[in-house]
Amino acid sequence: MFAKRIATILLACSAAGLAHAGEVRIGSVTGITGPNASTGAEGTVLVTNYLQMINDKGGINGNTLARVIKDDQYDPKKTAALTEEAIVKDNVVALVNAVGTANTIAVMKSGVLTKHKVPLLGVFSGADAIRGPGSEMIFHTRASYTDEVMKIARLSSTLGLKRVAVLYQDDGFGAGINQSIARAAADYMFEVVAKAPYKAGETDFSAHVKQIADARPQAIFLMGVPDAVIRFMKAYEAPTGAAQIYTLSFVPAKLLSDSVGEKKVRGVGISQVVPNPNSVTLPLAREFQAFLKSPYGKGISSNPTNFEVYLNIRLLTEAIRMAGPQPTPEKVTKALTSMNGYSLAGYPISFGESKRTGSHYLDIGVIGAGGRLNY
Secondary structure: OOHHHHHHHHHHHHOOOOOOOOEEEEEEEEOOOOOOHHHHHHHHHHHHHHHHHHHHOOOEOOEEEEEEEEEOOOOHHHHHHHHHHHHHOOOOOEEEEEEOHHHHHHHHHHOHHHHHOOOEEEEEOOOHHHOOOOOOOEEEOOOOHHHHHHHHHHHHHHOOOOEEEEEEEOOHHHHHHHHHHHHHHHHHOOEEEEEEEEOOOOOOOHHHHHHHHHOOOOEEEEEOOHHHHHHHHHHOOOOOOOOEEEEOOOOOHHHHHHHHOHHHHOOOEEEEOOOOOOOOOOHHHHHHHHHHHOHHHOOOOOOHHHHHHHHHHHHHHHHHHHOOOOOOHHHHHHHHHOOOOEEEOOEEEOOEOOEOEOOOOOEEEEEOHHHOEEO
């Protein structure tokens, strides 16, 4: 559904050329194609349409907002160079909604953000490795993977599930996950009975399923990207006395249900790093729902992943507004840093001079009827 719209967006971005007077550019370097393409498709359209909505209402401080998108195909070898291209060639004032631990580590190691003093707001990764030294220009709006793993482990332990199997990606992302699981196992006294690694882009998960099933776990932690989780679940046939399955926040419940079948995924627990997007009490959620019901939100689903995308672009446009009529990367960074105890339509955000994680929200949702996530 979104393939033609994304192709049109990419074509428009590639033809954009130099920034025009009164135009403020926002960059995204992400896997438009590759193993995460299906997960990010709606988010790509969402951001572009949101910026169009802002422009149709007069822009910000007399400026129009333009989108620059670079497709790294979820390949860390390409991310840093494309990030520098967006900064140097396309003159973006900030980047938003990055995806991938290894990709973000590659950007950090290149030093490109620090060199050009350009902020990156919102990374769809909770790895501790992208929150330490070298990450000063990265502003996070989600809890860490350690936080998510500990939340899952706490619930699993409460349910008396002491034999745990883990599926993880064999890279920096997975290494961080394994460290978090080792800490959780010590704190909540469970045994890791199987650890099944997979390579990014791997498509056959039959061996991983067999390894995990043979270990007879009581709980399975699927600590992989959405494509890997979907492929594992397709191959997995729950035995008698099936294990409780948990996965991480960036796996969309509806996509998992539609891809695998509602019956197989009902009851799967997914950690959450943003509030329920259908909340009627949170003003930001009501605002998101109004956007989805408008012409700009046509075809975009109401799910936590898209809500996180919305939260990030909404927050960035506020920082651009605060940066004044002539925003620069430095001014946008200053605006983000000043958001200490800030309320984004009722949602608390708290950055600071040495604080780059603005939210620690956590919950666990359970997939129910129709692939609906309940929490």
